[in-house]
Amino acid sequence: MFIFVGCTGGGSSSLFCQKITQHVNEEDQNLTAVALDGFTAMAKHKAYGDKYDLIFVYGGINALSASSTFEFGQLFDVVFVAPQVRYLTKEKIRLLADYPTVVQDIPPKIFGMMDGQQAYADLLNQLIELDYQRGYQSTIHSASKAADKNMEILVINGNADGRLFTQFFDYLSELGIRPIAEKFSLEGLFDFQPQADFDIRFLFGNSETLNKTYMQKISRRIDSVILPLSLQFPFTEEKAWLKDYQIPYLLVSQQDFYRNDFTQINQLFLTMLIQAGFKTEFTSELQVNYLETEELKKRKTFLGIFSWE
Template sequence: MFIYVGCSGGGTSSIFCQKMANEISQQQNLTAVFTDVETVFQQQREYGNAYDLIFVYGGIGAIAHHNAFDFGQLFDVVFVAPQVRFLTAKIKTLLAGFPTIVKDIPMKIFGRMNTKEACALLLDELIVLDEKRAYHSDIVATTKAQDKDIEIMIIGGSSQDSYFQYFFKQWEAQEIFYHVQSYSLESLYHFDIQKEVGLRVLFASSGQLKEADFAKVARRIDGLWLMPAAKLGFEKKLKWFNDYQIPVFQPTFNEVSLKDQAGVTEFLLSVSYYTEATKENSIPLYEAPQMKKRKSFLNIFVWE
């Protein structure tokens, strides 16, 4: 069970998580561990296989539009610390599409100095929340199928280029509802538009793609449109797309000059097939580094 405890900055939640994990490991017939949010996202499989309860600390503000999917897929419970309860409603909205239970952590648990009593109260609370989450999981789906529009990333182009203006007019004539915008990781996940859209076209630069964030990019992007002027130096990042089996369209300079429609149509069809498959590939290279062995000194200080 993955439990996220969010406070204002992660300081008080880290102390709480450490106390609970140590107490449970010593007194209960359970295995428990605590770690920070960045580490658990990188090593979630290893932690999930090794421990019954994984306490994760961090700031509650770490949950945002661009990573709500990650939090919703991983965490069974998100506890909101007393000092940031004013953000509970926002977090519930962000995670509304997932079976994660968002709850204010009771002050009698978070603020209790007697660790043994607090631990007993927390375990009782987790039993109730686990049953609630099991019911919620049967109702809420968290797959790519929920994402109804198709997202295409374009590298090395501009929406004002005559090449793209030509295809925009073609799509309008074919009544293909599309939306054009500049890419950012936040805008990729936070898409709030009041009209029906079947195709999102996101113009990005090569420099915006980072390996550390690519698992999140691959989770949403359905196709890459790589312009010829951007190919040089893009080889490593192109491999990332290929590893995730994301369709890639690489027109030549001549095809761009002629505004070749056959290649674009074939690309859109392949993207459509890819999206309908709604499969999610998990690539260990980008998502699951090996978990480091934990060390301790007098059971007080714990590090990796």
């Protein structure tokens, strides 16, 4: 079970998690526990999940934001909100409403004592109850590219108001397919409130949108990418990343951007949408961390409280 404990900046939640895991490992022969920072937990969740029963992850509660909601919803069974930031609980519940993760305030008595033995005794019953609650929610909610949204296409260096895309949007509308166009942002990708119903969302970004930092997040939602065919900017690395993350892409030449007859390019775009839709519908969510191969290093400790790799 992955448990996130969020406070203001991560300091008090770190101490809390360390105290609890220390008690679990010393006193409970049936369970193993570890305390991690959020970055390590996200990067090596498979390795830690295989080795430990309880993984306590500490950090600032605002690590859970619109752009990180998918990762939190996929990884964490429970998000505990520390007493000093419980005014943010409703916002975090809203962010994770479509995921089976349970969000709950951690009782001030449990958090404030910083007594590992008493905190664990009180927390264990609560975790058991929350696990049942999460099991019920997981039969209702699904968080995958195939099931939780309509199709989303990322367009690099394109103009939503240009002739190429306005003509294509009109063409889709004639087919009964409702497109919408928006400027790309990570926040908008994961947390948006459409003003009207739609079938396909086109997100327009620049060349810097496809970077190594964004790729994991983009792969969670984007079904296909439209790239300009350019000798000045060949997108060599970017195409390799898209291939690794199994995101189909279409190269569009400069000639296509300035065509007078859009019949051919419309058909090309439509074929791309059909292929992307088929791939999304019949494949489960890609676990982008499958590239993780690093084994866990022996953990070091300081005074039996703080630990690191």
